[in-house]
Amino acid sequence: MKKEIPVPILAKKPTKLEKHGDVRIDNYYWLNDRENSEVIAYLEAENAYNDAMTAHTKDFQKDLFEEIKGRIKEDDSSVPYKLNGYWYIKKYEEGKDYPIHTRRKGSLDAPEEILFDVNEMAKDYSYYKLSGISISPNNKLVAYGVDTVSRRQYVIHIKNLETGEIYKERIENTTGSATWAADNKTLFYANKDEQTLRSEKIYKHKLGDEVANDVVVFHEEDETYITFVYKTKSKKYLVIGSYSTLTMEYRILEADTPDGEFRVFQERVRGLEYSISHYKDHFYVMSNKDKATNFKLSKTPENNTGKEHWEDIIPHRAAVLLEDIEIFKDFFVLSERDNGLNKIRIIRWDGKEDYYLPFDNETYTANTSVNVDFDTETLRYTYNSMTTPASVIDFNMVTKTKEVKKEQEVLGGKFDKNNYTSERLWATSSDGTKIPMSVMYRKGIKKDGTNPVFQYAYGSYGSTIDPYFSSARLSLLDRGFIFVLAHVRGGEYLGRNWYEDGKLMHKKNTFTDFIDCSKYLIEQKYTSAKHLYASGGSAGGLLMGAISNMNPELYNGIIASVPFVDVITTMLDDSIPLTTGEYDEWGNPNEKEYYEYMKSYSPYDNVETKEYPNMLVTTGLHDSQVQYWEPAKWVAKLRELKTDNRILLLHTDMEAGHGGASGRFESLKEVAEEYAFLLDLENIKE
Known part of the structure; x- marks a missing residue:
């Protein structure tokens, strides 16, 4: 007889929340206290329950981890780029989690100089992130940021590259990046508010001075703004x-x-x-300016x-979204988006040439890459598609010739891109809008409604998730899954209006678009509700919460990573990091109209007594963007109200924050955990 695993029970401690004459009773508001031992005990109980419920998949998780890791070239290095007379290279060594940053003077044959071996720097920490490497104009000093907590509060250090000495300055509570003036001794950096983590002040630091004496050169007093500092490419x-x-x-x-x-x-x-x-x-x-919605x-x-x-x-x-500009001595390069597809346009300053790089796919991603050198004819860009591993390409803008500097290697001997196919599908949403999807699967799949589908989307902040290659994803595709990336409104896939139509009082379009894509996939027999799985993280986790309330019957399983699910309570609390800057995205619930609209979709506020899909919810105790208590409260309320006996798991990383683990292989364990959850629901055991 199978032993029953006890479900964690959380005490209800009702808190009355009132706004605009509307009263909400929040039984789990008290989880908003990471210093409370009862809160930690609950999170640990959920972790223990998760471990017990997935114990039968632990070996499979390890196998998946090794399989995914086995496709990655462990001793790898980036394509060198030239900056101010030096070639810079980031490399990885076999078995090591973190990069080694190096440079060579003048030529790639010159002796290697190690700037940072992050493996050595990180060895005493469970989380370690090096960020914002900034070399002084004379090439002798480097400023860099370090976060050892995963709350994106970086300490800036300064290192002498001639002697290896790390100076005594410790500039705390910053964004991690710093900018050198031309004098090689003045640094500018952005400081964060301790509580809200909003970067609000730009300071000036003189080398050798006490950090306490640093001068504020700009204070952004409007709480809905954040500030940053940089230097133009022209220097x-x-x-x-x-x-x-x-x-x-x-x-x-x-x-x-x-x-x-x-x-x-x-x-x-x-x-x-x-x-x-x-x-x-x-x-x-x-x-x-002048109503140029797609920019000019x-x-x-x-x-x-x-x-x-x-x-x-x-x-x-x-019809064309202008996304970015890259400036060179003789050319400027525009990144554009037309009908969802990336275009790279090259124009001579003297007007004698104006042309596009040719691409011939419907599900590709092409972006300009590291182009720090101003006086060059070479444009570096990256290209990949759902079926094609990423390439770094140098394109000579004068001769129009290209050189592939590196193509991502997929190890293990089993990958052949000819075994896979990709396509772009268009679902029709409830309001008649055509919603694009990028789809990938192994050739030979029959559309008979029995295929498992992994449907992913984000859909907020105008952030566009382009169709990209993932070697990890092969572990699902090779076991019969179809991968679907839904380009829902709220991103900018089809231009700026695509974003405007998925925010503020139009936010629900993001959710209904995703649901209409799901219905289309079922109607066209790509899958059925028994085999459809949805996934999203952060604001995409809000999407997961919303669809689980609106149409739970469409999905067999949902993965919600660091999900933003307690929309109103969070947006009413301006002490929480990042809240005030988000009013233009979600609305300000201090205004009744926005409050009522948010309440109508906020996942936590709309959990009902009904059946829900199988669910895996993940969070990080130190998350600065979506606080851990949002997913924790949501899971507790789901446990209380749902009427089914399907799986509901909460996994809290007690060490990490919003981005998960810091090592390059540690994060793959999280992927393996998610994949094992899906494969187990499909009864795929190996």
């Missing part, structure tokens, strides 16, 4: 940026006068989004930067 200007969801503002200062005053480039105007690049005696401005490119003189001086050079196009 002439230091730039302080401030942005909210809808509005941008920049300040500029010549890099050789670090003690001067930053001046406003174009003051903030609500709804005006712009970004700036410098070339010769002009700035090039990508903006949505203008230029303006260095000494007259207000918007009244912006002169359009690439006009707004209703």
